[in-house]
Amino acid sequence: MSKTKTIVVFTLLLTIPGLVAAQDSTSQQEKTIAELQAKIEKLEVRVAELEKKVADDNSPSTQPAQASANARAPQSQIEQLKARARARMRKDREKYSQEQIAEAERLYQVANKNWRSPEAKQALQQLVEEFPDLDRTGCAVLYLGQTSEGDERETLLKQAIEKYGDCFYGNGVQVGAYGRYLLALYYSEKGDSEKAKALFEEIRKNYPTAIDHSGRPLMGKLPQ
Numbered sequence: 001m002s003k004t005k006t007i008v009v010f011t012l013l014l015t016i017p018g019l020v021a022a023q024d025s026t027s028q029q030e031k032t033i034a035e036l037q038a039k040i041e042k043l044e045v046r047v048a049e050l051e052k053k054v055a056d057d058n059s060p061s062t063q064p065a066q067a068s069a070n071a072r073a074p075q076s077q078i079e080q081l082k083a084r085a086r087a088r089m090r091k092d093r094e095k096y097s098q099e100q101i102a103e104a105e106r107l108y109q110v111a112n113k114n115w116r117s118p119e120a121k122q123a124l125q126q127l128v129e130e131f132p133d134l135d136r137t138g139c140a141v142l143y144l145g146q147t148s149e150g151d152e153r154e155t156l157l158k159q160a161i162e163k164y165g166d167c168f169y170g171n172g173v174q175v176g177a178y179g180r181y182l183l184a185l186y187y188s189e190k191g192d193s194e195k196a197k198a199l200f201e202e203i204r205k206n207y208p209t210a211i212d213h214s215g216r217p218l219m220g221k222l223p224q
Contacts, residue, residue, distance in 0.1 A: 072215040081172030081211060088168050089135045096134065104131045108140060116147050138167025138175040146182060157183040169213070177203055177210035181218055 107127040111120035145156030165176025184199035
């Protein structure tokens with residue numbers, strides 16, 4: 001064998017292991033990539049399933065049926081109600097100045113210290129008289145109804161429902177929905193089941209996502 005051929009053969013012998021190793025490395029990489037792609041596809045399927053489940057759980061059409069008296073509503077549902085509350089509060093600026101809104105809030109907080117005290121009732125009544133169209137006024141009327149008895153309770157709860165139904169507490173509780181619930185309980189206590197039933201049906205029909213002050217769905221508190 002010539003010297004030149006010997007050099008070529010020797011060079012090939014040195015190169016072949018590297019080529020084989022490179023092929024093995026490429027093959028291993030392709031295998032690893034294929035495995036990762038398969039895992040990603042499985043994860044994407046799982047994520048899609050979870051997203052669908054969350055959407056179904058939070059859907060107004062399915063949530064009331066799943067609600068229970070003690071379970072809190074989904075956080076997304078509560079946040080939506082809070083957003084509606086903030087939107088309603090912004091409407092106050094169309095009619096009242098910042099100073100007037102601040103004064104109304106001061107009166108409300110006087111009552112907030114002790115809802116059943118004479119000072120609380122006086123502060124809430126002053127709020128209603130001076131700022132009849134505020135969002136806070138709807139909450140004030142509803143609280144006056146809760147702390148009253150007999151015919152006065154019925155009158156105030158009706159007023160809260162009819163005039164301030166679109167008002168909200170900051171935690172997402174709607175006056176129109178919660179007022180109906182309280183009035184229905186009042187009628188139930190009096191033995192007027194037909195009026196109570198009518199109000200419960202209004203809640204089911206018009207306020208399926210409504211909550212109480214603990215964040216629990218009103219639907220879960222209604223009689224079956």
